[in-house]
Amino acid sequence: MGQKKNVTFNDIAKYTNFSKTTISRYFNNPDSLTLENQEIIAKALVDLDYKENKVARILANGNTEFIGIILPNLFNNYYSEMLDRILSTYEQFGYKFLIFIGNENEDHERSYIDELLAYKIEGLIILSHTIPSKELAGLQIPIVTIEREDTYVCSVNTDNYMGGCQATCLLASHNCDILIHINSSCDKKSPTYGRVQGFIDICQEKHLPHEVYLKMTGDTYETAQKQLSEIVDNLDQKYAGMKKGIFISNDTQANILLNILIKKHKCFPEDYLIVGFDNSLISREAIIPISTVGQQIDKIAYEAVSLLVEQMNERKKRRPVPLKEPVHKVITPILIRRETTEKE
Amino acid sequence: MGQKKNVTFNDIAKYTNFSKTTISRYFNNPDSLTLENQEIIAKALVDLDYKENKVARILANGNTEFIGIILPNLFNNYYSEMLDRILSTYEQFGYKFLIFIGNENEDHERSYIDELLAYKIEGLIILSHTIPSKELAGLQIPIVTIEREDTYVCSVNTDNYMGGCQATCLLASHNCDILIHINSSCDKKSPTYGRVQGFIDICQEKHLPHEVYLKMTGDTYETAQKQLSEIVDNLDQKYAGMKKGIFISNDTQANILLNILIKKHKCFPEDYLIVGFDNSLISREAIIPISTVGQQIDKIAYEAVSLLVEQMNERKKRRPVPLKEPVHKVITPILIRRETTEKE
């Protein structure tokens, strides 16, 4: 472990003429010692330069204070921002995080989970999409997922349906002649599908002409660019002279769309409005700040850890009462109006 | 730890009529068992549904296979991308990572380090800037820093000086009338200062007129925007009609600068050239793809972990020979020419 022998409770016990037990109590229940003896031990810790060893503590009491996390990647700003917020809950809850990047590789992710279990993590947060929630539920350990299929496990998700409604209503309020939604062909079970549903429902409710493009693959910047260029050409032709309100599935794509429009028309055309999703950095940094449906990432992260901590605490009781049904928390998105809808 | 009693080597030993030692050997030195017996044990593991416990293993042999990481944040794309690459070295080296976000808070970072040491991490990777390397060197544990002050510890850095030279030469090759460098007022000891020095040296060597702005604070997007607007107004006036080559300290700022120029002049002005630094996502996603000095993040991450692993392995030998001097690895940047210099 260390270079030289570690100083242990035994050494401190000998040095102070107390027993190991008393030293342990000094750390875990100091009030049970006299103030005087507390000071003696405190001094000894300094004299001997004691460093605590949590590994030994874990073995003895079983609490690792580890939470495992599996993310698809950290290139996507959404994930890195979420991770930032999750890690920051350390100040509040004290849990440490062991992190793996899945890269959409299901088998790798399985082996990562095994590794995490071997380190006796107390809970697991999953953001990757590969392993079905049914399988995750069989892991016999508290789990919370974020923005993914979550039928059999606890989860925290943005209210994507409401987000879709908000975006659509915003476009509708500007009296667009045609509303357009662009998204990937996501599964109907995935939370993301709520965005599509919200768009369609509002359009039907308000009897607004609308069209849905669900063919984005968007693996890379280049393919997204190509696909969106085609869509723009299509729209320019099909709805020439009409006011077009576009709700697109994320800010990265909204930005690409914006750039395509500006390059093609030399400026952001009067007859286009754009709303993105996520409120990721790029929506602010774009040449024209993009209106977007903002996910409350800090809140999602907090609720996820919080929900996990509840379950972990429950398990530590003598008679734990496991959840009958998975809990699904829903976080309200916040509509952010910027220049792609509120033209000056 | 678990809900029910964990299955241990003892249980397997009883089940198979071997000793604990033999079970242990099955995992750590399987060749020392007969194939037949290996199969018997393998079957027992399945029958009893054994789950390995690495915490116990750590306590027994002292190897946690943990590496600690302290980052300033994950909002900055550079850090999240770096973390992505570092985490991905798991496939190669097998080390697990415990991660803390420092948020520029020196005292918090100290307490994070204490926590990491309590978990007996074998090495530490530091990307945050607060704690002086002299203090880090006193930690008695292998350390590697990335792009920060590194006098007393091992480090991996981009060759910022070369990057500065590359960017400046690129601008010079386009026959600019005036070369400009925009940066924050960084410490001369910080690796980043190399970018400034490279710029100045090349300008002087080639006898090129140049000017350096070192007053960016860039805490937020808005302040950066304001500061750069002022600089642009200044440049427009001072060097009207002249071809201006700007080398700016990072891509985020390059993008802001680009947007300001386009908004002010309705297009990207003929008489401006821009080179950023980092090759971060935004440099590709900008309305006009930005030329930049690309940091080889994957290589930096690999070299950092690799350098750390070497030191950790050395410590495990019976007679470890610690490094006399800190090793400083330098990674060559790669110039990426895009449309802000190579106009069509």
Place this chain on the structure above:
DNA sequence: TTGTACGCGTTATCAC
């Protein structure tokens, strides 16, 4: 090739 006995550093239980 296999087994015995002990150590790793802490906590929990029970006694005083």
Place this chain on the structure above:
DNA sequence: GTGATAACGCGTACAA
């Protein structure tokens, strides 16, 4: 308030 002793689960000399 304090102490002795037995866990926790695995690795490793040393012996057979």
